[in-house]
Amino acid sequence: MKTIEVKNLSKVYEYYKKQPGLWASVKGLFKREKLFTEAVKGINFSIEEGELVGFLGPNGAGKTTTLKMLSGILYPSSGEATVLGFTPHKRQKEYQKQFALVMGQKNQLWWDLPAMESFILNKEIYEVSDEDFKKNLDELVGLLDIKDILDVQVRKLSLGQRMKCELVAALLHKPKILFLDEPTIGLDVVAQKNIRDFIKKYNQEQKTTIILTSHYMDDIKELCKRVVIIDHGTIIYDGALDDLIKKYAPYKVLNITFNDKGVEKTQVEKYGIIQKYNQYAVSIEVNREEVKKVATAILSSDLPVDDIMIDEVDIDEVIRKIFKK
Amino acid sequence: MKKYWTVTKNSWQLQLQYRLNLVLWRLRSITILLVFYFLWLNLIKENSVFAGFSQSQIFTYFLLINLLRPIVFDGQQRRMAQEINDGSFSRYLIMPINHFLYEFSRQLSNKVINLFFAIVEVVIFILVLKPPLTIPSDPQIWLFFFLSLFLATILYYFLSYLFNLTAFWSREAMGPRFLFDWILEFSAGAYFPLSILMRSFFVFLSFLPFFYLIYFPITIYLSKTELIGIQQGIIMQLVFTIIIGFFVRWAYKKSLKKYTGEGI
Numbered sequence: 001m002k003t004i005e006v007k008n009l010s011k012v013y014e015y016y017k018k019q020p021g022l023w024a025s026v027k028g029l030f031k032r033e034k035l036f037t038e039a040v041k042g043i044n045f046s047i048e049e050g051e052l053v054g055f056l057g058p059n060g061a062g063k064t065t066t067l068k069m070l071s072g073i074l075y076p077s078s079g080e081a082t083v084l085g086f087t088p089h090k091r092q093k094e095y096q097k098q099f100a101l102v103m104g105q106k107n108q109l110w111w112d113l114p115a116m117e118s119f120i121l122n123k124e125i126y127e128v129s130d131e132d133f134k135k136n137l138d139e140l141v142g143l144l145d146i147k148d149i150l151d152v153q154v155r156k157l158s159l160g161q162r163m164k165c166e167l168v169a170a171l172l173h174k175p176k177i178l179f180l181d182e183p184t185i186g187l188d189v190v191a192q193k194n195i196r197d198f199i200k201k202y203n204q205e206q207k208t209t210i211i212l213t214s215h216y217m218d219d220i221k222e223l224c225k226r227v228v229i230i231d232h233g234t235i236i237y238d239g240a241l242d243d244l245i246k247k248y249a250p251y252k253v254l255n256i257t258f259n260d261k262g263v264e265k266t267q268v269e270k271y272g273i274i275q276k277y278n279q280y281a282v283s284i285e286v287n288r289e290e291v292k293k294v295a296t297a298i299l300s301s302d303l304p305v306d307d308i309m310i311d312e313v314d315i316d317e318v319i320r321k322i323f324k325k
Numbered sequence: 326m327k328k329y330w331t332v333t334k335n336s337w338q339l340q341l342q343y344r345l346n347l348v349l350w351r352l353r354s355i356t357i358l359l360v361f362y363f364l365w366l367n368l369i370k371e372n373s374v375f376a377g378f379s380q381s382q383i384f385t386y387f388l389l390i391n392l393l394r395p396i397v398f399d400g401q402q403r404r405m406a407q408e409i410n411d412g413s414f415s416r417y418l419i420m421p422i423n424h425f426l427y428e429f430s431r432q433l434s435n436k437v438i439n440l441f442f443a444i445v446e447v448v449i450f451i452l453v454l455k456p457p458l459t460i461p462s463d464p465q466i467w468l469f470f471f472l473s474l475f476l477a478t479i480l481y482y483f484l485s486y487l488f489n490l491t492a493f494w495s496r497e498a499m500g501p502r503f504l505f506d507w508i509l510e511f512s513a514g515a516y517f518p519l520s521i522l523m524r525s526f527f528v529f530l531s532f533l534p535f536f537y538l539i540y541f542p543i544t545i546y547l548s549k550t551e552l553i554g555i556q557q558g559i560i561m562q563l564v565f566t567i568i569i570g571f572f573v574r575w576a577y578k579k580s581l582k583k584y585t586g587e588g589i
Contacts, residue, residue, distance in 0.1 A: 013585055068415070068586055071418075071419050072418060072419060073415045073419060073584070073586050074584065074585065074586060075581070075582045075584075091418065093421040096419060096420060096421040097421050099419075100419075101419050106412070106413065106415075106416075108416050110335055110339065112339055112342050112343075113335060113338055113339060113342075117335050117338065121328070121331045121332065121335055124327050124328035124331045125328045125331075125420055125422055126420075126421065127328075127421075
């Protein structure tokens with residue numbers, strides 16, 4: 001069943017041109033040039049119930065704007081979005097009770113109060129019964145291991161602890177849809193992993209539909225089978241993460257190590273495109289169809305091969321290449 | 326309504342966290358009260374009348390300003406405009422709440438705390454300085470006074486909310502808001518009785534909604550307005566509230582279409 005459907009969705013922001021300098025600012029008091037920027041350009045996609053989809057894209061690509069439109073914060077300039085059968089920008093309470101948005105860069109808890117106060121407020125706002133509140137809270141607090149910090153003022157928490165509390169606040173009403181906008185931003189590797197593990201487990205257990213934006217490829221690799229890549233407001237890829245590699249990297253990498261005196265570069269150039277070279281270790285890009293044949297040829301040659309490995313291209317590398325284009 | 330009550334309770338906790346802020350805010354009120362007391366003590370002698378006010382009426386006027394300010398006005402009136410400008414307003418747009426009530430619930434906590442301290446200050450002031458005061462004996466006056474005070478509170482909230490909506494249209498809502506607050510308090514009679522002003526200017530002010538925020542309820546209390554004047558004034562309060570309420574609704578819908586949620 002399709003939970004999210006987006007058709008020709010666009011968003012145009014208007015702003016005023018600001019020339020540098022004081023004199024330009026004075027002139028701007030009388031005359032300003034209005035400019036427009038198309039943050040999202042007629043995108044189309046749909047998401048099935050329970051899917052965990054990664055939104056990838058460089059800064060300013062349109063990821064957050066898309067999430068803002070799906071959560072009803074922004075009116076689209078054109079096109080339409082339907083989530084759980086609702087039109088988000090109508091901001092119907094029945095819809096708002098069924099989704100949550102967590103923004104890694106924005107605090108949604110009451111900064112000067114313990115997180116527990118925000119949880120209690122959310123309980124009332126989302127009209128969660130006492131029984132469900134207790135059950136959900138215990139479950140989430142246990143999963144995220146934050147029992148000891150519930151009564152500490154939010155501003156005194158570490159970024160990782162705060163993000164865990166943000167997740168609890170967002171999930172207390174058991175939303176069917178969860179929008180996660182860079183939930184691991186700024187966290188250390190351990191905290192990132194904790195949050196990732198939690199999202200994975202929560203998605204598997206609750207079958208919540210999740211859209212995740214992140215700059216960290218580890219988040220995407222570990223959590224998402226499907227990715228949507230946005231660049232300059234346009235979707236340039238929508239499909240399985242594995243297929244992305246096949247589409248944008250039609251080659252594999254042969255990592256070979258040599259012993260004895262090693263090899264000269266000219267001796268290995270004929271096998272493919274050299275990615276890395278030193279006398280004892282070489283990485284060669286080889287077409288997927290030919291990789292086995294080439295590996296066999298290298299092993300049968302008189303080169304002093306110590307070890308040979310056929311590796312998939314690193315996803316980070318693929319994404320970097322896509323954005324460079 | 327329980328959700329809005331929880332907002333008020335959380336806001337109370339928040340204010341009690343900032344004790345210094347609260348103390349300084351009250352210190353400001355006490356200073357204004359004392360300055361006005363000694364100023365008017367010299368300006369208006371016993372048994373004399375100034376701009377239609379006797380000494381006891383003028384002292385009562387200033388004590389009532391101290392009590393009515395926290396009820397009608399809001400000490401954190403610029404917070405909403407700030408939230409719109411920095412994008413944190415987005416959080417209210419995704420929650421199943423009515424922001425108009427949510428914001429009022431936050432202001433309610435502010436009003437109750439400040440009113441509590443204002444009452445304590447006024448009681449101490451009366452006990453220590455023993456100024457001559459006017460206390461109405463007619464229950465009808467008390468009834469009209471509280472009714473006009475209630476309407477003034479609602480009217481101010483509508484006006485304040487409407488003005489905060491300008492933040493959706495301009496990144497520079499703080500400057501105009503500061504000016505608006507100053508004009509509003511001046512025109513409301515929150516600095517001195519408006520009858521001091523030139524007659525034509527006074528009449529002009531009586532056609533503005535601000536006139537009905539502080540000056541009008543106090544003149545009811547001081548029995549300086551005839552019954553017909555009270556009825557007309559209350560009708561004016563109702564009419565302004567309905568008109569401004571309509572504009573708030575219209576402007577809010579328009580503004581949300583303009584909102585970009587910058588900063589997130």
